[in-house]
Amino acid sequence: MKKTVSINVNGVAHRNEVEPRLLLVHYLRDTLDLTGTHIGCETSICGACTVMIDGQSVKSCTMFAVQADGASVTTIEGLARDGELHAVQEGFWERHGLQCGYCTPGMIISAAQLLERNPDPTRDEIRHGIEGNLCRCTGYQHIVEAVEYAARKMKTEAATGD
């Protein structure tokens, strides 16, 4: 039996009839056509499907859409504001934090979560902050540098009130 869900995604309210078993990631990708969120492992290991739900990073392949009823979801498509890249997105571009780009949306969301909770992480803390995200291309080093770049940028912005 289908259920009605109301989910705010990237600031836009959506109301849909869904099968209870519809995974949140399929809801985002197939129902809303927000295909930036990817599916990598399907067993809650790789983090490619990571999105923010009410401010917390979550693996959207390990959640049913019905569980997100009433929630606010931010996907990679909603991270940039008014055409301005999020500092983490900018960091990934500046520091070559991606190659094939498939893990990147989830990785960026995880990095954004990390910096929200810990604005000045050490390299080790960055590595632990993204341990729920697998990347097969970069060997992680440029990703760590990308997050460091973003942390510096966010600190500067905070200081200048930008």
Place this chain on the structure above:
Amino acid sequence: MSNKYVGQRVKRTEDPRLIQGLGHYVDDIKLPDTLHVAFLRSMYAHARITGIDTSEAEHAPGVIAVYTGKDVVEKIGPVPCAGALPGLRVPDYRVLARDKALFVGHPIAAVVATDRYSARDAIDLIMIDYEELPPAVDVEEAAAGGPVIYEEYGDNISYKLTAGEGDIDAALASSDQRIKQRIVHQRLAPVAMEGRGVLARYYPGEKELTLWSSTQIPHLLRTQLAIMLGIPENKLRVITPEVGGGFGSKLNVYAEEAMLGWISMQLGKPVKWIESRRENMQATIHGRGQVGYVEIGCKDDGTVTGLKYDVFADLGAYHQLLTPAIPTLTGLMLSGCYKIPAIQINVTGVFTNKMSTDAYRGAGRPEATYVVERALDLVAAELGLDPVEVRRRNFPAPEEFPFKTATGLFYDSGEYEGALRKALDMAGYDQLRKEQKQAREEGKIIGIGVSTYVEICALGPSQAMPAGGWESATVRIEPTGKVTVLTGASPHGQGQETSFAQIVADQLGVALEDVTVIHGDTSIVQYGIGTFGSRATAVGGTAVHFAVEKLKEKAGKIAAHLLKSDVSSVTFNEGRFSKQAARAAAAGEVPEPVVPAGQAPAGALPEPDTGGNHVSLQDIALAAHIARDLPEDMEPGLSATYFFEPKNFTFPFGTHIAVVEIDRDTGDLKFLRYVAVDDCGRVINPMLVEGQIHGGIVQAMGQALYEEVVYDEQGQMVTGTLMDYALPRASTTPWLELDRTETPTPVNPLGVKGVGEAGTIGATPAVVGAVVDALSPFGVRHLDMPIRPEAIWRIVNRQN
């Protein structure tokens, strides 16, 4: 030619779409009325299929069709194998199993439904009657007899091959020392983060099939699928959208690709199949899978006299595209970066009830490097010499290049000592050895591993390749002055959209933003080979270079015409041609801006500015397209295509040094240092090169320490998801200290060698060497991968 972009850390032009989630991988492409396909796969490694009942599935909600082997056997040709070896046995590999299932994951039936959930549900409704057969799992047992997979062959041997030069028996007999070692290269899963995926759309009216696939080889795939499906190649269009990693696993032609094309042709609707990770582990090719016996002979001073490698290659049940060819690459690279007068490889290719092995990052070469480097370490251990010294004593000198090996190759250029010295300096090798000695006295377990590798890249001369080794490029200047590059080397993360644009922008003196690189669409791009074997820049980039040169030649003729001058007296600089007298004045000036769209009168192109002593490329392009004032007999348009055939491979090299410490109580290992100096020839974009090396090293660490595809005795896969198959994570990966030397190759005018696989090739022996070195006080000379903590703990605590 300027050097504004080449050699610089240019940010990638691919990235803005990818960091915003706006790229399109296969599953991101949505066509109306798309049907979804799911595959029923064998749950047994070896079984006779005695009955298939699809009736319940056919009537399940949303199900449109169910297909089994009998439906397609006459319709779809076999999955192709491009490896051609003398006496090679090539089993008939159909897209769906008919009478027998030969590995866990072998597709047996395909369900087509209105959505992916219904398709998946219907799979559970298909009833298969299996009669289990004993499986051939272990490669050596399968070679020795074992349960025979193909009754018609009588045994499990696919081929035997001997290669190498020099009298190996005499060489070994005359050695002061002969050392033998059994070496296992475990099976690995490539695990591109995006699995495979196919979307196929057939237009019955036009009789045109368009197939989107996550592949590294769109053109080769098109040719092979046209043959399999029996449709004209020019009615088949293959498009590779964004590809989420390949590592060789998408350098193939898969049953599912043909099946999807065929289903779309049956139903006249778009059909999509997106591989699950479990399917990816079971039914996408694996890498490595060799069990070998190396014997190395040397003089007492450490000079190597000969190397022999007898290897059983675990091919799996069928040949995928390059399955039997991979071990031959191992044979080619067995000389490493050393002078070894006699080399012999004896390959036994063995069928087993498993998924096929094929190209995985390095593809046969990591195996060779690992064998040679491990063997050199064994020599050092036997003779009590420093492993660095043993390597030095066997290097060819720079003046010996091109250097001929006993495997029949000519190494293009090399300065092995230079890279080694730089790495030793960076690591502080002598100091490290002192510290190690001190640490041992304090009871700590520390090891240093050194690997000096050479690899074979830029695959390759067509003579040595199964389906052409060249690459193609078209470069075109559009009427507005925008530069379009079409390359056959379709990337999947390597960044060719940026690096090829760097090459072109410098050659033409235009802004990087004005160059767009298009790839991965067989209807747009002229035939090409693909991205694999660290070939894209060295072969594909060189094709681009030559296409630009060809284009400039034509542009020069038009320029001379427009400037009312002679071709020999116009010169090109920074995006424009000038009459020679004006050459000095032209230097340093900024090129004209691209003709802005919107300034031209509606419906008409602006007139080219041909006054004065200069004419810009943009104006030449405009003149070439308006074509009212061109040299006599000149074709209109401004476009050039070049197919580059390399005369040789290239041979990048380098030194990797790993330093590890072992926890005596648990066997846990941590990296204290990792230093790599790589020489991939000239570098187009250092940032991209570092990225390739980082990724390669970490994949090698995965092989050395974590990864292994494990089948149990029944041929069931034990490591079927990422909850069991361990990949390196950010938190388990060390900081990598990189530097490089640059020894350009003479093989291509760019001087580039290739870098995609270097890290994977160089790092594995360094890591294993470090662990073995750490454990040498316990009498260890070799350990097989992946080296898990338990194995280390058992050695340290003498627990067997």
Place this chain on the structure above:
Amino acid sequence: MIPAQFDYVVASTLEEAVSLLAQHPDEAKILAGGHSLIPAMKLRLAMPQILVDIGRIKDLSYIREEGGQIRIGAMTTHYQLQSSDRLREICPLLPETAEQIGDVQVRNKGTIGGSLAHSDPAADWPAAILALDAEIVAVGANGERSIKASDFFVDLLTTQLEPGEILREIRITPSGGRNGQAYVKVLHPASGFAVVGVAVDLSLDQAGTCRTARVAITGVASKAYRAAGVEQGLAGREIDAQAISSAAEKAADGVEANGDLYASADYRRHLARIHTKRAIEAALAKA
């Protein structure tokens, strides 16, 4: 990897959830954070016909102090436990365990109640809960009952919870006085679960003699267990290196250890001993 169909019911109160389970004793399963259940459903290892979502029941997610006890609602996430400053003060073993579970995303969504009710033999919480000698409060059609942690875990994926019962709360009485706690874990390189996880709660008197020691180990056997031999080796003694070593030697006594690709039964037993030693040392250092 797509789950089979099911019906989905949101319970707005615990009573409602209990009554739903009573109505569908064989078909219904509780959905908490879903991080144990959903992966199993996607592999079709679990195919419940009805999911009763307790995620929207008000006030199942809390960390409270009441009557000298710490009370934790079943739907409290690992992250909430990890980031509780108050718990760091009064029961640091909880945040220390929480922060070693899975990864950030799993901790944001996964719940302590869900993990305990699932009772994976390699989960982290069972060790902590045993070492804290917690009580687990379950609600069923016959009302509420309290189950001692030491009775709660029955076997692989099996607990004392009766069909129809829902885990509501975890209650912990902090040891007080001079106390030290630690959780030490060897994580599986692929799954992130515990190959071995050792939780220790040590109470000392002012002279430094061990009053009580509770040591619990997960990952080694088919269920987490209290290492009685280790505890006996510590209780009533002055804890020195010798005492720790000989006590820790008993960490896997009488235990049938699991073996897998990553760690054989022998090695697991050895890891249990080594990490018990390390966990006791770490707890002692904080006492």
